[in-house]
Amino acid sequence: MSLENRSNAAVSRPAPPGKSVWRMSYRLEYDSSRARSPWWTPILSVVLALVLCAIFIAATGMSPITVYERMFRGAFGTAYGFTETMVKAIPLLLCGLGIAMAYRISVWNIGAEGQLTVGAMAATAVTIYCPGLSSFWSILLMLLLGIAAGALWGLMTAVPRTHFGVNELITSLMLNYVALLALDYVVFGPWKDPKGFNFPGSPMFTAAQSLPVLGSTRLHIGLVFGLVAVLIYFLMIRFTRWGYELKLMGANPAAARYAGIHIKRHIIIVMLISGGLAGVAGMAEVSGVTHKLMQGISPGYGYTAIIVAWLAKLNPLGLILTSVLFGGLIVGGYSVQTIGLPSSISEMLQGSILFFLIAGEMIHRFRIRRSV
Numbered sequence: 001m002s003l004e005n006r007s008n009a010a011v012s013r014p015a016p017p018g019k020s021v022w023r024m025s026y027r028l029e030y031d032s033s034r035a036r037s038p039w040w041t042p043i044l045s046v047v048l049a050l051v052l053c054a055i056f057i058a059a060t061g062m063s064p065i066t067v068y069e070r071m072f073r074g075a076f077g078t079a080y081g082f083t084e085t086m087v088k089a090i091p092l093l094l095c096g097l098g099i100a101m102a103y104r105i106s107v108w109n110i111g112a113e114g115q116l117t118v119g120a121m122a123a124t125a126v127t128i129y130c131p132g133l134s135s136f137w138s139i140l141l142m143l144l145l146g147i148a149a150g151a152l153w154g155l156m157t158a159v160p161r162t163h164f165g166v167n168e169l170i171t172s173l174m175l176n177y178v179a180l181l182a183l184d185y186v187v188f189g190p191w192k193d194p195k196g197f198n199f200p201g202s203p204m205f206t207a208a209q210s211l212p213v214l215g216s217t218r219l220h221i222g223l224v225f226g227l228v229a230v231l232i233y234f235l236m237i238r239f240t241r242w243g244y245e246l247k248l249m250g251a252n253p254a255a256a257r258y259a260g261i262h263i264k265r266h267i268i269i270v271m272l273i274s275g276g277l278a279g280v281a282g283m284a285e286v287s288g289v290t291h292k293l294m295q296g297i298s299p300g301y302g303y304t305a306i307i308v309a310w311l312a313k314l315n316p317l318g319l320i321l322t323s324v325l326f327g328g329l330i331v332g333g334y335s336v337q338t339i340g341l342p343s344s345i346s347e348m349l350q351g352s353i354l355f356f357l358i359a360g361e362m363i364h365r366f367r368i369r370r371s372v
Contacts, residue, residue: 042312044360087289090284093320094278095116102271121179125145148279153179204292220288311353
């Protein structure tokens with residue numbers, strides 16, 4: 001498919017009588033083979049997003065430099081701010097890693113929000129129905145059930161895609177709302193804390209049901225889960241045959257099918273892993289941060305993780321950096337409330353980064369060609 005925009009470069013001075021005018025024409029073409037944008041595209045996207053948001057901040061009468069400085073100091077300038085940034089980065093890293101694995105084979109999983117939610121619900125079920133377990137068995141069982149619930153939610157997206165040709169964008173998105181409604185049911189209904197002054201939420205977790213934390217901070221062992229998962233992802237993609245097959249599927253599905261790679265089986269396995277990682281994020285959130293299941297357990301981590309994965313260009317090290325960056329944006333957004341700006345400034349920055357990132361990916365696929 002080719003998109004052409006022809007324009008003639010006319011000669012600036014009129015040609016002498018009897019001589020022809022030399023003209024050169026250009027056309028704009030869409031080249032679908034240029035799948036990878038330059039490495040600096042994410043950096044430029046962040047810079048342009050900062051510039052665009054600075055214009056809106058200046059329109060409110062405030063100094064963009066002051067606002068950005070306050071956000072940076074709030075997120076990274078103190079030990080408390082940095083640990084809070086890392087707490088926010090944990091679910092973003094786990095969900096972003098799962099999304100990156102799916103995107104690696106061109107499966108567009110946007111259901112990490114729902115997968116995180118059911119993972120949190122499954123982990124909470126352990127505290128409701130098995131309250132007397134020791135710390136080791138409680139955490140282990142919560143982790144396993146969180147993985148299983150998230151994987152099941154991913155499977156519910158993969159099977160319609162592989163066996164019935166249903167677009168995974170639709171199923172994964174719709175399943176998010178199913179998970180959120182299920183969450184509302186349990187926190188307003190059977191799991192509601194009778195001592196919670198009528199607020200929707202489960203009873204508080206005990207110390208045995210909570211993840212270990214670093215000192216007096218809220219930074220919990222979920223960070224280790226995320227880093228170990230990234231390391232396994234890196235080794236798998238770089239050094240295993242299965243990782244090579246995933247890269248081939250993403251680059252050229254027809255060639256992968258011709259080479260004998262079982263496309264459907266790979267999609268199902270990847271979606272199980274993708275959902276399982278988001279389920280771990282949900283388990284870590286309830287066991288390590290909130291210590292109870294409540295309405296709105298996730299402020300949109302599953303959706304923000306989509307930007308995290310894209311900005312990292314599916315790179316393992318990039319996922320760590322971008323998850324910390326977006327964790328800092330969330331914490332920095334809280335910091336600017338002290339100077340009169342709403343915390344939604346961080347959401348404006350996230351949306352702007354995504355806008356410029358997508359624009360950069362699309363522009364990269366166009367070429368200007370000369371035709372005489």
